[in-house]
Amino acid sequence: MNIALLGFGTVGSHFYEMAGEHSELNVTTVLSRRPRPELKCTVTADFDEIVRDRSIDTVVEVMGGVEPAYAYVSAALRAGKHVVTANKQLMCAHYDDLLALARQNRVSLRCTAAAGGGIPWLTSLSRVEKMDTVDAVEGILNGTTNYMLSAMTNKGTDYAAILKEAQALGYAEADPTADVEGYDARRKIVLSANLAFGVSIPEEDVPCVGISHITSADIEKAKELGLTFKLIARAQKDGDRVAAFVCPTLFPVTAPEAHTDGTGNLVSLYAKRVGKQSFSGAGAGGFPTASNVIADCMEVLAGCGSYYTDKARPCAVDNSGAMARWFFRRNGEYLFFGDYTVAQAFEVYRGYLADDPNALMARVAAERRKK
Numbered sequence: 001m002n003i004a005l006l007g008f009g010t011v012g013s014h015f016y017e018m019a020g021e022h023s024e025l026n027v028t029t030v031l032s033r034r035p036r037p038e039l040k041c042t043v044t045a046d047f048d049e050i051v052r053d054r055s056i057d058t059v060v061e062v063m064g065g066v067e068p069a070y071a072y073v074s075a076a077l078r079a080g081k082h083v084v085t086a087n088k089q090l091m092c093a094h095y096d097d098l099l100a101l102a103r104q105n106r107v108s109l110r111c112t113a114a115a116g117g118g119i120p121w122l123t124s125l126s127r128v129e130k131m132d133t134v135d136a137v138e139g140i141l142n143g144t145t146n147y148m149l150s151a152m153t154n155k156g157t158d159y160a161a162i163l164k165e166a167q168a169l170g171y172a173e174a175d176p177t178a179d180v181e182g183y184d185a186r187r188k189i190v191l192s193a194n195l196a197f198g199v200s201i202p203e204e205d206v207p208c209v210g211i212s213h214i215t216s217a218d219i220e221k222a223k224e225l226g227l228t229f230k231l232i233a234r235a236q237k238d239g240d241r242v243a244a245f246v247c248p249t250l251f252p253v254t255a256p257e258a259h260t261d262g263t264g265n266l267v268s269l270y271a272k273r274v275g276k277q278s279f280s281g282a283g284a285g286g287f288p289t290a291s292n293v294i295a296d297c298m299e300v301l302a303g304c305g306s307y308y309t310d311k312a313r314p315c316a317v318d319n320s321g322a323m324a325r326w327f328f329r330r331n332g333e334y335l336f337f338g339d340y341t342v343a344q345a346f347e348v349y350r351g352y353l354a355d356d357p358n359a360l361m362a363r364v365a366a367e368r369r370k371k
Ligand SMILES: NC(=O)c1ccc[n+]([C@@H]2O[C@H](COP(=O)([O-])OP(=O)(O)OC[C@H]3O[C@@H](n4cnc5c(N)ncnc54)[C@H](OP(=O)(O)O)[C@@H]3O)[C@@H](O)[C@H]2O)c1
Pocket: 006, 007, 008, 009, 010, 011, 012, 031, 032, 033, 034, 062, 063, 064, 065, 068, 086, 087, 088, 089, 113, 114, 117, 283, 284, 285, 286, 289
């Protein structure tokens, strides 16, 4: 396999190093905006050179962002090159058309590292989806917020201090919005739901509440109740209806989710015959993420099909049927509600925010133990 590597940052540089250990993966060209004299392969800043080079059969895109990644990936697919990407933003924004382009041009398009980083989540989900009916997918899909919530719970660190620490450690970006407001987790659940249910749901359809309103007092309140906060993204299917949402969720302290600490991810599928299957591990990081990119390249070499599924029925998110229990804080007062639909709960929360801009919303994953 002759590979052009687009992007030489955290994932790209680790991919390059790992590919060097596999004789069948030959990185012939790196697209880079700056000179990289240390690299033995061709380095170019001109993507057209890569498209024109007929000896390159596979493009690995690890630049991130929607543009120019979309233009480059589309051009590569049109030129009959396989594409492997770790870019959830790109895959969420252009799921249908990229899948269609891959199909039309009879090439592979894979993105296992885009959800779950180093965990082979999408490939495992695809295996189960092929022989069973997946009813729901959910999990801790953002390592940054999990690191922050773990420290707030286990060490009593407050939100502002732990955000600063996460930024200093490189876990959170200078602009942490995508992580702390849940948008990163949302993209990953959209990709998971698309694959699990054979649909294509618009990212902006999925209501999303992050962790930025959780205070030390909320953490203490949860502890009093025997519960732990986690940021959970969930999607479920009921007939033709697909529900999906992201919000803080309270788990009993004995639940596996409550014990997933630090930057770890834990994601589960619920299927009719195999029941619950959970996958945990490093949701980010150079080597873990690059490992999934390498594994995707090997799957392409092995002749694995286009994406993991050919099914992508356009589908609006419908949260009017999914029931859950809910926990709110408004003007310092804690409130529990049982059996509201997801749509109702988000509606109630919008009303609370109008009254108290710091109001909190969380789902209760299981029966609370005491009032
Ligand atoms: N890091 C992780 O743990 C992780 C986990 C899962 C998925 N991902 C995904 O993997 C992708 C890459 O992430 P990363 O953490 O490796 O990012 P990163 O460290 O910021 O690296 C991005 C690289 O892409 C290059 N780049 C950006 N725009 C470019 C352009 N227009 N032309 C040429 N090169 C360009 C950058 O070059 P310059 O140096 O010139 O800016 C840099 O080398 C993203 O889609 C991310 O969501 C990352």
